Amino acid sequence: MKHMVEIRNLTKTYFTKRALNNINLNIEEGKVVGILGPNGSGKTTLIKILTGLLRQSKGEVLIDGHKVGTYTKSIVSYLPDRNFLYTWMTVKDAFMFYKDFYRDFDEGKFKELLDFMQLEMDMKIRTLSKGMHEKLNLALVLSRNAKLYVLDEPIAGVDPVARDQILDAIINNYNEKSSMLITTHLVRDMENIFDDVVFLKNGEIVLEGNAEVLREEKGKRIDEIYKEIFVV
């Protein structure tokens, strides 16, 4: 099966601190991969390198066979862990913005997702609550027919109702020809949607594999394995 993402000997250092240490990872086409780890484990650093917001100190990253750059930005749909939309925008402006910049943006899908998330086109970005922000951002990101989706903590800090809506949106709108990378520390809520999981600890991969196989091998749920690894 084709590798959508190939990561070889990836290291990222900030002065003396090593955020990622010699990571090797391949992500196959059509897989939903959970990058799991507590705060500070290197999850966000890893996906920032994949999206071109950070530069690696060593190693190589290929997405769809290309080094991170303008091409990979056109095929990666990224959901950051913050409110990244311009504050002067309305929901409609954000929709037009995505439509203008991304050829793979599906207008019909966005309108469906907007209805599902109970958001209106004339809402102003600066007046949205945390949960509404998260839902709008996700609607924009999932409305692209991208080759790789990168979602950074998609359900962190939102109420349980919004959390369910977000998870449903991810499951219902996932495209099987694409790959999806999701970072989270809320493992119990998300483990059912992962095909593969990668456990990151202090910038290193401590365990990785197929979620179902790991459950069988260990006789535990993924969130129990998570606790076993990270609770000292």
Added chain:
Amino acid sequence: MGKLIKYEIRGNYKFIAGVLALVLILTTGMYAYMTNTKGGSPFEAMFVFLSFLVIFGTLLATFLYIVNSFRKELYEDRGYLTFTLPLTGNQILGAKLIVALIWFTTLGIVIALYHLIMLYIFTPYDISLSQIFETLMDIGLPFRDIIASIIFTFVNGTITLILIYFSMAISRVTFRNKKIGGLWFLIFLVLNALIAFSQVKVAQLLPYYLDISSFRIGRIDMFSYGFHIDVDSYGVMMTGNFGNILFNIASFIYSIGIGVLTFLGTGYLIEHKIDL
């Protein structure tokens, strides 16, 4: 790039329109007070003075607001959107630069035209527009010099803007800490001083000048104008006693070269070096 320009303009136009409205209202008030009062009371003098201060302050704030639009990309969450767009560093920088130039040009032209209109309206003499135009033609305005000066100011302004953006990008790459992000200004001052110094050196090394009025090229001593040497910030423009404007050719080309290099350098930093 055109699409990003569109969204940059949409994001700023309300602020610029507000600034223009404020400046034009205060300008109208100033002209009205200055022409309709005789002798002037302390209150009127205070109004004119404060209006002048507010206009100056507003334009300075606008300059910082426009220039800061690039810095916001480097330090605020909006950078997560801008820098993940499928655009090159040069395209992002180009869009920022073009929009800044559009705003500065718009502000400059509208404010200058408004002053002319105010002068015309509030002038105590009954004079028609055609008479004003005829008088200007009779005086024989040095249109070529005026146009050359406008082009020169535009080129210098563009280079200064690029240097500002370059300083911000260098500051962001070198110091990740937002608290010392203002260090870009210090970098800008040092770079500006170094460039001005090197431009003077280039002008001294290749002292060939272009006289805009006559389109003659030669060394300074070939022009018998009796110069008071009035070197501009980039050390390449001189004004003769008869109003002639001379450009040092080598230095002017050097300035444009610096502008192009710093533009490409900033684009490179955006694309390959800046960590958000």
